[in-house]
Amino acid sequence: MEDYVLRAVEIEKHFSGVRALDKVTLEIKRGEIHCLAGENGCGKSTLIKVISGVYQKDGGIVEYDGESVEKLTPIDAIKRGIQVIYQDFSIFPNLTVMENLAINSELVENRKFVNWKHVREIAQQAIAKIGFKVDLDAQLGNLSVADKQMVAICRALMFNAKLIIMDEPTTALTKREVKALFKVIMELKAQGIAILFVSHKLDEVFEIADRFTIFRSGKLIATGNTEDLDDKKFSFYMTGREFDNAVFKPTNVTKDNIIQVKNLSLDGFYKNINFAVKGGEIIGITGLLDSGRTELALSLFGLKPSTSGEILIEGKETVIDSPQAAINSGIGFVPEDRLSEGLFLERSIGDNIVISEIDKLTKKGFVDKEKYEREIQRWVSELTIATPNADNAASTLSGGNQQRIVLAKWLACEPKVLILNGPTVGVDIGSKHDIHSILQKLANAGMAVIIISDDLPEVMQNCSKVVVLRDGQVAGELDTNDIQERQIIDIMM
Amino acid sequence: MNKRIKKILQQNEVYILIIIFALSLLIQFRSGQFYTPNNIVDILSAMVVPGMFAVGAFLVLLSGGIDVSFPALASLSAYAITKSLLDAEYSGNILVPILLAIVIGIILGSINGFFVGYLKLPALIVTLGTSSVFKGFMQGTLKSKQLAVIPSGMKKFGTSALATAENAKSGLTSVLPVAFLVLILVLIITFFVLRYTMFGRGIYAIGGNESAAYNAGFKVKRTKFLLYVFAGVIASVAGVIRVCMMQQAHPTNMLGMEMNIIAGVVLGGTSMVGGKGTLTGCMLGTLLIVLVENSLILIGVPVVWKKVFVGLLIVIGTAMSAYQVKRADKQRVKLTVDKEVA
Numbered sequence: 001m002e003d004y005v006l007r008a009v010e011i012e013k014h015f016s017g018v019r020a021l022d023k024v025t026l027e028i029k030r031g032e033i034h035c036l037a038g039e040n041g042c043g044k045s046t047l048i049k050v051i052s053g054v055y056q057k058d059g060g061i062v063e064y065d066g067e068s069v070e071k072l073t074p075i076d077a078i079k080r081g082i083q084v085i086y087q088d089f090s091i092f093p094n095l096t097v098m099e100n101l102a103i104n105s106e107l108v109e110n111r112k113f114v115n116w117k118h119v120r121e122i123a124q125q126a127i128a129k130i131g132f133k134v135d136l137d138a139q140l141g142n143l144s145v146a147d148k149q150m151v152a153i154c155r156a157l158m159f160n161a162k163l164i165i166m167d168e169p170t171t172a173l174t175k176r177e178v179k180a181l182f183k184v185i186m187e188l189k190a191q192g193i194a195i196l197f198v199s200h201k202l203d204e205v206f207e208i209a210d211r212f213t214i215f216r217s218g219k220l221i222a223t224g225n226t227e228d229l230d231d232k233k234f235s236f237y238m239t240g241r242e243f244d245n246a247v248f249k250p251t252n253v254t255k256d257n258i259i260q261v262k263n264l265s266l267d268g269f270y271k272n273i274n275f276a277v278k279g280g281e282i283i284g285i286t287g288l289l290d291s292g293r294t295e296l297a298l299s300l301f302g303l304k305p306s307t308s309g310e311i312l313i314e315g316k317e318t319v320i321d322s323p324q325a326a327i328n329s330g331i332g333f334v335p336e337d338r339l340s341e342g343l344f345l346e347r348s349i350g351d352n353i354v355i356s357e358i359d360k361l362t363k364k365g366f367v368d369k370e371k372y373e374r375e376i377q378r379w380v381s382e383l384t385i386a387t388p389n390a391d392n393a394a395s396t397l398s399g400g401n402q403q404r405i406v407l408a409k410w411l412a413c414e415p416k417v418l419i420l421n422g423p424t425v426g427v428d429i430g431s432k433h434d435i436h437s438i439l440q441k442l443a444n445a446g447m448a449v450i451i452i453s454d455d456l457p458e459v460m461q462n463c464s465k466v467v468v469l470r471d472g473q474v475a476g477e478l479d480t481n482d483i484q485e486r487q488i489i490d491i492m493m
Numbered sequence: 494m495n496k497r498i499k500k501i502l503q504q505n506e507v508y509i510l511i512i513i514f515a516l517s518l519l520i521q522f523r524s525g526q527f528y529t530p531n532n533i534v535d536i537l538s539a540m541v542v543p544g545m546f547a548v549g550a551f552l553v554l555l556s557g558g559i560d561v562s563f564p565a566l567a568s569l570s571a572y573a574i575t576k577s578l579l580d581a582e583y584s585g586n587i588l589v590p591i592l593l594a595i596v597i598g599i600i601l602g603s604i605n606g607f608f609v610g611y612l613k614l615p616a617l618i619v620t621l622g623t624s625s626v627f628k629g630f631m632q633g634t635l636k637s638k639q640l641a642v643i644p645s646g647m648k649k650f651g652t653s654a655l656a657t658a659e660n661a662k663s664g665l666t667s668v669l670p671v672a673f674l675v676l677i678l679v680l681i682i683t684f685f686v687l688r689y690t691m692f693g694r695g696i697y698a699i700g701g702n703e704s705a706a707y708n709a710g711f712k713v714k715r716t717k718f719l720l721y722v723f724a725g726v727i728a729s730v731a732g733v734i735r736v737c738m739m740q741q742a743h744p745t746n747m748l749g750m751e752m753n754i755i756a757g758v759v760l761g762g763t764s765m766v767g768g769k770g771t772l773t774g775c776m777l778g779t780l781l782i783v784l785v786e787n788s789l790i791l792i793g794v795p796v797v798w799k800k801v802f803v804g805l806l807i808v809i810g811t812a813m814s815a816y817q818v819k820r821a822d823k824q825r826v827k828l829t830v831d832k833e834v835a
Contacts, residue, residue, distance in 0.1 A: 090702070092706070093768070094764075111691055113691065114694055
């Protein structure tokens, strides 16, 4: 028999009649890196909570180190060497790094008083385990996301962890930070610690995992070695659908430029940017985090007005110094952080969709309820937003569906130019494809679409040309038909 | 700039200290009355009750909550104790009133603690409600009216001097009451609790990230409950001391103090959303408010303008700390970008 750290066999879990887990099985070998993948709402998080004792299972067997356990609390799980690093890391931004590291073990030891010397010793041991260098007296809130994550990892390692579960650990990290994280994960593996890595990013799964398990709608779909997996299978397992990854070919390109940018500059961020987009075209703007790509996007929508240069809309010079001016000139903008900048999370889905065209839905200055409802229904069905009721709060939707609402909101005001900053960040594969096909449909209907993204496959697949920014300047404008991803990276760096 | 100096300049306490110092110099130059022994003693003695209230308010703010019921709690407790001891013709020393204050503080504080901690209701609503209930109970059930006479033991405690100071020029003397020691004691206990007990660290942890505190294994409900009980005890004792120092029990004259007290605590750098703040800052903020309330009169600022000054202080103080947060954020962004480039 093989040596498993954890076996969860035929686990069932119901929530008020809804079956969240339908006899799913997950087996993790000692010291392996195992990737658990699946779209939002597939039951990944539920299973993690069952394993870590937060939820009680309704059926099935959970075995730790070959020993079956009926009832489990979070503290039991910790004592058995199971550690979960949640997406928000469960850390205290207001306390020092030292205290964050030590606080759990202080609580496990059931101390009543704090011995600061002891706290420092614990913290030093914790960071020594993976050679993490950090100022123990720094306030945690002042650290970068990657360093916060390292603190969470160090903290998890303190209880003789045998299995560390990381819930989507790479979501908020830059490429470089992901690399550093993977190095740490490999080191942990070398120390014999198993890692359960939850992710829906294909490239990460291939890069790091030994084995994988994929869930869909609460069911086990596939499990096996990563060598036997490829792109196509992965997407199919995740979504149950086949996708063609065909490159988008614009069919309806206008003769004239819809938007043209001439020598646009914003002091300290970018300078002398030139590019033009025709109707029916999708172009990409890419570059590293500090290349000025985000600021450029904000300028085009009037959020950070440029300091010199011109923006021409349909050949006319246009001053865009506020979002209002941008909207009036026919520019729509989907921000990078849709949660805080693009949506009213607590308001209903419907309200979110029609917010930017509310002026059109009035009768004598008051909102026309009938028109309002009709408009909402139209967009919900047109963009296939998966919701039982448009009155539900926007926060109840998955990432992909939220992004669709942000899109719907803009499409409702019929922009000529649509700018999207990181349109599919944190969105699962299925929704990503759907969003891409929506964008392609829009382009074919004559809209000029600008995608700002560092997801190069996305850029390659959708855009006919790509503007690469480096240190605030255009480092190259390339036709995506003639080049490989590698070449873009070379120019970016 | 030197790293250490930079770190010091990021602390709110330094700015408050500078403002206090500047204000004191202004008063000194205009009136020559600030740096006199009796004025210093007067200010210290005026700090006793607001200082204790501030500690309670500070602890609650630190946990991410807020307590606006402490003046009503203190009034009810102080009035009930004074009245019943008078009725019982109590003639002993201060210990019994203080013990009673602790017991009543525990009872009333646990009402707040139960609703906020165990029922997870919003602290502002709960304490607004209990504030009203405490007041109503005192004025309705106990039919409170001003008590011009208080038990002899309380009176003696209120007048006994720890130190006396005389102003050589004017011949005025001021007395620092023994009650000042109670404030010192409360400060020492609170400092110890916050720094060296898991309960105290739990208050910081809950204020910083409540769900993380729960995940880490803190007993969040119990910690909050005990916190409101602790704050209740401090307020209740402060109420009795106030009666002792004033030599009379006036049922309503503490009511309404909550705003200035909380303002002082926030001025001292305590975050309104919890998790951040120091006891030193809390005391300095309170001192600033007490100075404005008591000493502006020395430079001929009419009493009616006092409120304007307090209001201005609050606006400027909070604006300053907001500005600092913004600056720190900017620095952080720069830091991560630098790292990305490196």
